[in-house]
Amino acid sequence: MKLNQQIIKETLILKNRDPYSVNENKKSKYLKRILFSGLLSLVLICVIIYTLPLTVLSYNSLIEYAIIDALVIFLFILLVRYFAILIFAYLYINQYTFKPTEGFFPFVSIIVPVYNEEKVVADSVKSLLELNYSNYEIIIVNDGSTDKTKEVAEQLVGYQKGRYSDIKISLIDKPNGGKSKALNAGIMNSKADFILCMDGDSQLSPDSLRLAVRHFSNPEIGAVAGNVKVMNRRNFFTDLQALEYIEGLNMARSAQSFVSLVNIIPGPIGLFRKKAIETSGYYSSDTFAEDADLTLKILAGGWKIYYEPNSISYTEAPAKLQQLMKQRYRWTRGILQSVRKHKKLMLNPTINFGDTFILWTMFYEALIWPTMNIAANLFFIIAALFFGFTSLIFFWWAGLALLDLITALYCVTVEKEEFRLIWYAIIYRMFFILVIDVCKAMSTIEEFLGIKMSWGKLERVGTAKA
Amino acid sequence: MELIPVLSTIILVATISTFLLAIGAYILYKIREGKGQQVVAPVPSTVRAELYTPAETPAQIPRQGPEVAPQPVYFEPKTAPTVQTEAGSYVQPKEHKFLKYTSDGYIIPSKEEKTTGTLKWK
Numbered sequence: 001m002k003l004n005q006q007i008i009k010e011t012l013i014l015k016n017r018d019p020y021s022v023n024e025n026k027k028s029k030y031l032k033r034i035l036f037s038g039l040l041s042l043v044l045i046c047v048i049i050y051t052l053p054l055t056v057l058s059y060n061s062l063i064e065y066a067i068i069d070a071l072v073i074f075l076f077i078l079l080v081r082y083f084a085i086l087i088f089a090y091l092y093i094n095q096y097t098f099k100p101t102e103g104f105f106p107f108v109s110i111i112v113p114v115y116n117e118e119k120v121v122a123d124s125v126k127s128l129l130e131l132n133y134s135n136y137e138i139i140i141v142n143d144g145s146t147d148k149t150k151e152v153a154e155q156l157v158g159y160q161k162g163r164y165s166d167i168k169i170s171l172i173d174k175p176n177g178g179k180s181k182a183l184n185a186g187i188m189n190s191k192a193d194f195i196l197c198m199d200g201d202s203q204l205s206p207d208s209l210r211l212a213v214r215h216f217s218n219p220e221i222g223a224v225a226g227n228v229k230v231m232n233r234r235n236f237f238t239d240l241q242a243l244e245y246i247e248g249l250n251m252a253r254s255a256q257s258f259v260s261l262v263n264i265i266p267g268p269i270g271l272f273r274k275k276a277i278e279t280s281g282y283y284s285s286d287t288f289a290e291d292a293d294l295t296l297k298i299l300a301g302g303w304k305i306y307y308e309p310n311s312i313s314y315t316e317a318p319a320k321l322q323q324l325m326k327q328r329y330r331w332t333r334g335i336l337q338s339v340r341k342h343k344k345l346m347l348n349p350t351i352n353f354g355d356t357f358i359l360w361t362m363f364y365e366a367l368i369w370p371t372m373n374i375a376a377n378l379f380f381i382i383a384a385l386f387f388g389f390t391s392l393i394f395f396w397w398a399g400l401a402l403l404d405l406i407t408a409l410y411c412v413t414v415e416k417e418e419f420r421l422i423w424y425a426i427i428y429r430m431f432f433i434l435v436i437d438v439c440k441a442m443s444t445i446e447e448f449l450g451i452k453m454s455w456g457k458l459e460r461v462g463t464a465k466a
Numbered sequence: 467m468e469l470i471p472v473l474s475t476i477i478l479v480a481t482i483s484t485f486l487l488a489i490g491a492y493i494l495y496k497i498r499e500g501k502g503q504q505v506v507a508p509v510p511s512t513v514r515a516e517l518y519t520p521a522e523t524p525a526q527i528p529r530q531g532p533e534v535a536p537q538p539v540y541f542e543p544k545t546a547p548t549v550q551t552e553a554g555s556y557v558q559p560k561e562h563k564f565l566k567y568t569s570d571g572y573i574i575p576s577k578e579e580k581t582t583g584t585l586k587w588k
Contacts, residue, residue: 006521014515158520168522174515185515321487325495377481384478393481394474430477431484438488 030450088255104217108136111186114200115143127203134164141186144176180283180290202268205312212271212311222276222303226269231314240432241317257307263358269313289334332443370437
C-alpha cells in the first residue's frame with residue numbers, strides 16, 4: 001500500500017566510464033596470440049614426428065596410450081573434484097548449523113537494476129516489501145528501458161508499507177549503459193553501509209536479508225553470497241537448471257564458503273559491505289560477468305566472502321535451449337575475461353594465495369573441464385562406432401549417473417528441495433552438461449579469437465511467482 | 467537379447483544426438499545474434515540521470531513489529547497527543563485506564579455513573 005506523500009525529482013550527473021578501463025590495440029593482440037599458438041602447435045607436431053621413430057611406440061599405439069592416459073586422469077580429477085566439493089560442503093553445513101550468529105541489523109540499501117522488466121519489476125519490489133527486516137530502503141535503477149518499465153517503477157516510488165516499517169522507494173532513471181553502471185549509480189546514491197544487489201526479475205524470500213546481513217558482524221567479511229533458485233519450474237530445461245543450481249552451483253559455493261572464498265557472488269542476490277565495493281573500484285563494465293569480476297576484486301582486497309544458503313533469491317531461468325545458450329555463452333566469456341583481468345594474481349600465489357587458488361579453479365571449470373568432458377564423450381563414441389566397444393559408453397554413463405544421483409540426493413535433502421528433481425540426475429551429465437560444455441568450449445574459442453559479443457537480454461515471461 | 471548392448475546403443479545414439487543438438491543450437495544462436503548486431507555508439511564520460519525520491523516527512527515513522535523484527539536505528543517513540551487550552555498553552559490530558567463504550571463511542575466514565583443506577587451486579 002502506498003502512502004500519500006510528495007515526490008521530489010532531482011537531476012544527477014553520473015560518471016559513465018570505468019575508472020580502470022585501458023585502451024589497447026586488441027586486433028594485433030589477438031593476431032599475435034593466434035600466430036603464437038599456431039607456431040607452438042607446429043613445433044610440437046614436428047617434435048613428435050621426428051622423435052617417435054626413436055621410441056618403441058607406433059603412431060597407433062601413441063594415440064591409444066594418450067587417450068587411455070587422458071581418460072584415467074579425467075576420471076581421477078572428476079572423482080577428486082566431486083569428493084572434495086562434497087566433503088567441504090558437508091563441513092560447511094556443519095559449521096553453519098552449529099555456529100549461528102544473530103543480532104546485527106544495520107541500515108541496508110537494496111539496488112534493483114531494471115532494463116525492460118515491465119512485467120516483473122512490480123513483483124520484485126512486492127517481494128522486497130515482504131522482507132522480515134525493517135531497516136532498509138529500495139533504489140530502483142532504470143537503465144534506459146525501451147518499454148514501460150519507467151512508468152511502472154515511477155508508480156512504486158514513495159513510502160510503501162513494508163512488513164514492519166514504511167519502506168522508502170526511490171527511482172534513478174538513467175540512459176542505457178549496462179547492468180554494472182546501473183548498479184554503480186544505485187550504490188553511489190545510497191547512504192547505507194551495506195548494499196544488497198539483485199536482478200530486476202528476481203524475488204527474494206522474506207528471511208533473505210535478515211539472515212545474510214548478520215554475517216557482517218564479522219569485520220573481515222566483505223560480501224555475502226545468497227542462494228539462487230529457479231522460479232519457473234515444471235519445464236524440462238528449467239527443471240534441469242533447478243538441479244544444476246542445487247547440485248552444481250550451490251554445493252560448490254558451500255564448499256568455497258568453508259574457507260570463506262566464494263568465487264562468484266550471484267547477480268540475483270549479493271550483499272556487500274559498501275567499503276569493500278568502494279575499495280575494489282565498484283562494478284566494471286569491461287567484462288560480461290560483472291559479478292565474478294567484482295567478487296575477484298573484493299577477494300584480492302583481502303576481504304572474506306561467505307555464503308548464506310537460507311538467503312534465497314528466486315529467478316527466472318531460460319526456458320528454451322536458445323536462451324540457455326545465450327546465457328551460458330555470456331557467463332563463460334565473462335568468467336574468462338575476469339580470470340584474464342586478474343592473471344597477475346593467478347600466476348603469483350605470493351600476492352594472495354586464496355585468490356590464486358580461486359582463479360585456477362575458475363579457469364579449470366571454464367576451460368579444462370568442458371574440454372575433458374567433450375573429449376571423453378568423443379572417445380567413447382569413436383570406440384563404439386569404429387572399434388565395436390559399445391558397452392564402454394554404457395559403463396561410463398552408469399558410473400557417472402550413479403555418482404550424480406547420490407550427490408543430487410544429498411543436495412536436495414540438505415536444501416529441502418523437491419524430491420522429483422533427483423531423477424533428472426540420470427540424464428544430467430550425459431545430456432545437460434554435455435550441451436553446456438559444447439557451448440562453453442565454443443565460447444572459449446571465440447573468446448580466444450577475440451570475437452565481439454553483446455550482452456543479449458533474456459526474454460522475461462513474467463508469469464512465474466515465488 | 468541382452469540388456470547392456472541395448473542400453474549401450476541407446477546411450478550412444480543419445481550422446482551423438484546431444485552433440486549434434488548442442489552444435490546446432492550454438493550455430494543457430496550465433497546466426498540469430500549476428501542478425502541483431504548493431505554499431506556501438508561512443509560512450510560519453512558523464513550522463514544525466516533523474517532521481518525520483520519521496521520527500522521525508524514526520525509521517526514516515528516506522529511501525530513497531532513483533533519481537534523477531536529488528537528495531538530501526540531511527541525509531542522515535544510515539545508521544546501522547548496534546549490539547550490546546552483557552553490560554554493557548556499546551557497541556558497533557560489526564561490518562562484514563564478504562565473507557566466506557568456507548569452509542570456515541572468511548573467516553574470517560576464519571577464517578578456518579580459508577581455509584582448510581584438501578585441494577586448493581588456483584
